Every structure is written in C-alpha cells, then in structure tokens.
Amino acid sequence: MQGRNMTRWRDPKKDPRQEKKSNLITPQGFDRLQGIHDHLSRIKRPQLSAKVGEAAALGDRSENADYTYNKKELNRVIARIRYLRKRLDELQVVDRLPADTGKVYFGAYVTLEDDDGQTLEVRIVGHDETDTEKRWISVDAPLAKAMLGKALDDDVVVMAPGGESHYIVTEIQYRDRDSAT
Template sequence: MKGRNMTRWRDPAKDPRQEPRSNLITAEGAARLRGILDHLSRIKRPELSAKVGEAAALGDRSENADYTYNKKELNRVIARIRYLTKRLDELQVVDRLPADTDKVYFGAFVTLEDEEGEEMQIRIVGHDETDTTKRWISVDAPLAKALLGKALDDEITVRAPAGDSVYIITDIAYRTPGS
C-alpha cells in the first residue's frame, strides 16, 4: 500500500537518526534557545490563539480556511514550545573554558589545513546549534570526534563516503563564555 504517510523501513541499529546525541550546549546557544522559547510563549502563541478565536467566531469551522490554517500553526507552535522546554531541561550548558586550551575540546574554534593547502575554520558546538553557513559542527560529527583531544600541528584522518580526508590542525582558539 502506497501513500504519502508511508516511509521506508530503516533498521534501528543502523539508522543515524537513532544515534545518541550529546546534551552539551554553549552558553550562547542556550540563551538563543531560551529567547526562542520566550518569543513563542509570550508573543506568538497568544497572537495565534487570538486569531483562532476570531476565526472560530465567524461560524462554520469546516469551511473556514483562516481557522484551519491558524489552528494548525497554533498546534505547531505549541509542539515547538513543548519540545524546547523538554530539550532545555535535558541540556548541559558548558559555560567555562577547558583546563587545557592547547587542545581541541567542546566550543573550540579550530583552523584546519587539508592536503591541498586550503584552510577552513570550524567550531565544535552542541547538536542544537549546528550551522553549516558558519561552519559550526556538532560535537557528535565524525570530524569533531576525530578532533577532540588533539593538539596544534596534529594530523587527523576522517573517514567519509568519498574517501579519507587528512587535515592538520593549524590553530585552536576559544571564545570566553559571555563575550
């Protein structure tokens, strides 16, 4: 039976979505999530509730597109509030620098040089703050796992579907929490 709600079966043991995620987050990331939660709770949810109430007062809800749309949007916002509340309770905020700032740990800005001599800077952050445009990668990513605990001028090899990539660590920096 085919339908739009049918999905492909995945073996839970091999499904990357089932891998355990770390519950680490930077202080800036936690503040950003709290800001989103506050905005959704204090501004967006009451605004949508009012719109749903106004649309419901117009009469027949079965043919009222405004009611249907705003009700779905309200349910989506409520689900997001519930998720963020639960997630913020689970997270462990890392709000201090590591004891040894000469090695790569959580929150580090790492400059890497590949085999062709091209440099790239990445930052190791929590799963909830990954951002490909800023090159912030999850601490659970293969590259981050290979970097953790390494020092300046160490060579690392990362396995990728396209083949192994070799990098040399050329710089390690940390941002003081709260700055």
C-alpha cells in the same frame, strides 16, 4: 496501503537518526533557545490563539481557511514549545574553558589545513546550535569526533563518503568571536 505516514523501513541499529545526541551546549546557544521558547510561548502562541478564536467566531469551520491555517500553525507552535521545554531541561551548559586549552575540546574554534594547503575553520558546538554558514559543527559530527583531544600540528583523519580526508590542526582558540567583532 500508501499514505503520508508510510515510510521506508530502516534498521534501527544502522539509522543515524537513532544515534544518541550529546546534550552539551554553549551559553550563547542556550540563551538563544531560551529566547525562542519565550517568544513562542509569550507572543506567538497568544497571537495565534486569538486569531483561531476570531476565525471560529465567524461560523462554519469546515470551509474557513483562516481557521484551518491558524489552527495548524497554533498546533505547530505548541509542539515546538513542548519540544523546547523538554530539550532545555536536558541540556548541559558548558560555560568554562577546558583545563588544557592547547587541545581541541567542546567550544573550540579550530583551523585545519588539508593536503592541498586549503584552510578550513570550524567551531565545535552542540547539536542544537549547528550552523553551516558560520561553520559551526556538532560535537557529534565525524569531523568533530576526529578532532577532539588533538593538539597543534596533529593529524586528523576523517572517513568521508569519498574516502579518507586528512587535515592538520594549525590553530586552536577558545575566545568568543561574536563579541570580538
């Protein structure tokens, strides 16, 4: 039997999607998720409900593309609202600096230098606020796990698909750069 619901079997013990994700988030990330939830539930869902109602009033729903599309979109929005509501209840907002700001912890901006002298700047954030363009990495990522607890000039060794990567911590900051620019 083949179909869209058939997937490849994965060993649950080795499947990275089954790993427990941390529930940490920055205050800015929490506000952003809360804003998305509010927008979807107060603006988007009522708009789509009205469109579905208008399309349903036109008659035959089986051949009504507008009804079908908007109904699918409404179901997608409802599922997203449900997910966000559950996720927001689970999250723990980290809104204070660590006791030792000389070490790498959650929320830190870290500058690393590799063996070739190339620098890499990342920020350790929660799973829900990762952003590759800003170089915000999840606290659950291998690089972040390797950096946690390190101080200036400490070596960071990360296992990558191409082998080990070595870095040196050259800078640690805990300020909010979005408000500084």
